[in-house]
Amino acid sequence: MSANPLYTPPPVRGEGPLHAPLNMNSKWIRLNRARRHAVNHGVTFLAILSTVLVIAPLVAILVYLLYMGASSLNLAFFTKIPAPVGMPGGGMANAIVGSGIILAVASAMGIPVGIAAGVYLAEFGRGKLLAGTVRFTADVLNGVPSIVMGIAAWVVLVDRRGFSALAGSVALAIMMVPMIARTTEEMLATVPHAIREAALGLGVPKWRTVLSVSLKTASPGIITGCMLAFARVAGETAPLLFTALGNQFWSFKLNQPIAALPLQIYVYAISPYDEWHRLAWAGSLVLIVMIMVAVTLVRIYAARGVMKGAS
Amino acid sequence: MALPQMTTEEDPKPVMQPIAVTAIAREPGAVVQMPGDGGISAIRRHLTERGSGAVADRIFMGLMLACALSIFAIVLFILTVLVIRSKLSLAQFGFGFFVSSAWDPVSGDFGALPFIFGTLMTSFLALAMAVPLALGVAIFLSELCPERLRAPISFVTELLAAIPSVVYGLWAFFVLVPIMRDQLGPWLYKYFGWTKLFDGYNFGVGLLTASIILAIMILPIISSITRDIMLAVPTSQREAVLALGATRWEMVRTGVLRNARIGIVGAVILGLGRALGETMAVTMVIGNHAEIAKSLFAPGNTLASVIATEFSEATGDLYLSSLVEIGLALFIVTVVVNAIARGLVWAVTRGTPSRAH
C-alpha cells in the first residue's frame, strides 16, 4: 500500500470504536474514494478493451473466411471431383457426397442411442446415482479429443483390414452419443411434470407416456440438439484421418476409403498447389455456412424458451 | 357456542338439465347397454381387457438403460482398445517412453517427451493469453454490457466456438503464419529478444503461432462458461456489496468473482482440456518437428499433432504401437483434466444445464 502515491494513512484515533464521528470529507477519505473510482474506471476500460480485442479480430476472421470462400466458390465445386494435380478446375463434389454418406451412417448409429440414453437420464434416472454418473461421464467424454475416437475405430475396424467409410462413421457416432444424450436430457427436463402426471393418471403405461407425451412435447428441442451434434461432427477432421482416409474419386461403398469435406480441406490446405488452396477455401465456406445455420436455429429456439443453452 | 350458519340445502336445484346419457343408472362393474350405441360398453371392455403394460414398461426401461450404459461402454471400449494395441511399446519402453526424447522410426526408438513438452507449452501459453481476455469478456458481458448488445455478442461467441478446427487451421496457415514471419516475429525479437525466447530462425510456423491460434480457439469456451457461472451467483450477493457503497468493480470483485472463484477455475481447466486435445489447427501451424523446441519460434509437435501427421503413413508394429500409446496418454490426461474441471463447475452451478463443448 505504501507504494500508492494517492494513499494517505488514516488519522490516528484513540481507544474505542467510533472515537470521533467519521468525517466523510476528510482528505484521506476523499483521496481513497478517488482511487477507488479510478480503479473502477480502469477495470471497466480493460473489460471493454478485451471484448473489443476478442470480438473484432474474431469477426474479422469470420469475414475473411467468408470472403475467401465466396470468391473461390463456383458451380464446378459442387459437381466435379478433383482435377489431376496441378490442373485447374475440378471441385469437391465427391467430398460433399462422401461427408453426407459418413454422416448419415454415423447419425443412424448415434442419434437413436443418444436419444435413448437421454430418455433414460430424464425419465427413469432422476435422482439416482447411476444417472448422475452417466451424466458426468457423458460430459467428460464430450471433452475427449476426437482423434482418440479415430484411433479406437482404427484399431477395431481398420488395423489389418484397410481403411473404410464405416470406420469413420463409427468414430463419429461415438462422438455423437454423449452429445445428444445430454441435449435430449436437458430438453426432456423442460417438459412440465404436470402433463406426465396427467397421462399417468389416465392409466397410460409409463412407456407410452414417455413416447407420446414427454418425447412428443420436447421433440422440437431434441431435434435441434441432434442438428447441433450433426453440425459439430460434420466439421471434424481428426477422427477421419486414418479411418475414412479420403479418396480422390467417387466412392459409395462403406468398406472403402471415402472422401470427406473437412478431410479434403486439410489435404488441400497443406498442399503446394494454389488451385487446391482455392478449393480448400470454398470447402470451408460450405462448412461454415452449414454450421452457422445450425447455431442460428438453436438460438431461435433458445429465444422461444425451448432450450436453455445446451450446445 | 354459535357456529356461523352456512347454507346446507340438501338438494339444491340442478342448474343444468342432465342429458339422457347420464340419467341411466349403472350397477358397479356392470356393462351399460346404451340404446343404439355400444359406446360405453366398448370403452369399458377395451380398457378392462387391455393389459397393464407392465412387461412393455420393463422392456422399454431396459432398452433405455442399455443405451445409457453405452456411455460407460464407450469409455471402457476406448480404454481397452488403446491399451491392447499399445502393448508392444508399453512392454518395450515402459515408463521411459514418457521421458525419452528420441523419436526415430528408422531405428525403432520412440519417446514421447518432445510431444509432451509441445503439448504443455502450447496449452499453457494459450491459457496465459486467453484467460485474461476471456475473463474480461465474461465480466463485460455479464456486468457491464448494455442489454441490446448482449445477445449479438454472445451469439457471435457461440458461432466462433462452433467453427471447425480445420477451418481455423486454414486461416492460421494462410494469414497468421505470414504475419508471424514478416511482422510479429521480427517485432518480438527486436523488443524482447533479450529474453532468449525468440532465438532461431523464424519461418512463421512454430510454437508461438500454434499457441496463438489455440488461444483464439479456447477463448469462447472459457468466456461462455465463466459467464454462466457469474450469472449463477445470486443477485442478493451483488446487492449486498453495492449497499455497502462499493464501486461496480468492487462489487464484481467481492460479490461475484469471489463466489464464482471455484467455477471460474473449473472453466479455465475446461479450456485447458480443450487445448490439450486440439488437433487440426495446431497440426497445421506447429511445424511438425519432433524435438524439444528451444525458442518460441522453433517448430515442435504436440501429442495430438504427431498422431495426426504420422499415423496414416506409419509402418511397423512398434511405430504404430507407440503412436497408439501416445493416443492412450492423451485420452487419460484429457479425461482426468475434464473430470476435475466438470466437478468444479458442477459444484458451483449445481446441476444446471452444462455445455456439451
Add this chain to the structure above:
Amino acid sequence: MGVGISVEHLNAWYGQTHTLQDINVKLPANHATALIGPSGCGKSTFVRCLNRMHETNPIARAEGVVKMGDIDIYKDAEPVQIRRRVGMVFQRPNPFPTMSIYDNVASGLKLNGFRNRKVLDETVERSLKAAALWEEVKDDLKKKSGASLSGGQQQRMCIARALAVDPEVLLMDEPASALDPVSTSKIEDLIFQLKSQYTIVIVTHNMQQAARVAENTGFFLNGKMVEFDSTHKIFTNPTDKRTEDYITGRFG
C-alpha cells in the same frame, strides 16, 4: 353407479416423513365426499393413494388396504388398471400442449390403443357435454390446441378428459383453486351433476365449497383423519374440538 371406497389402516411416507397416519374411512358410492384441512396435512397424499399415483414419486411409499368395490387396489390389481377406472383432476389444469382439444379429451382412450373412430367421436362429444364445455368448443375441436383455452375452460376440458374413460370414481384435488369465481361455480355445478353417477372425492380449501357440493366431509390434520361425517354435522355440530377450531377459523 360408482363404487364405494373403503380404506383401512392406510399409511403413507414421502422418504422419511410419515405423511398419512393410519387412515380408516369408508367413502360411499355415488356420493361426493369433501376433504378439508390446513395445507400440508395429507389431503392430497390421501387422494393420490386412492389411484396409486402416490407411488409414481420414487421416494414415496404406501401401506394399507384400499378397496374399491371388492378389489384391493394394492394387492389385486396393477396401478395402470386402477388408474383407468379412477379419474383424476389436478389442481392446475394440465392439458397436453401438443394435442388438439379433441385429442386431449380422447387421449385416455387413444393412448390406450382405442381406435374406433365413431365411438371416439361420440365419447368426446358426450364428455365435453358432461363437462359443460361442448357449446364453447364444438367448432374448434381439432383446430385449437388444448393449451389455448382459458384457465376455466382448460380445467373443464381436463374433467372431460377424465370422464371420457368412463371411470367409476372421480378424484379432484382442489380443482377450482386456480380459477376465477365464474369458472369455479361452473365446476361446482358440474360436480353436483356428476355425483349421481360417480363416486367423487374432492379436496378443497374452501369450506363453503365443501358445504355446497358434498354430502360427507372428512377433516384432515397432520396426517390423520380427525373426523369424518355428514357435511351438515361437521359444519354445524362437529364432535372433535380441533374440527370446530378449524371450521371457525381459529387456525389454518
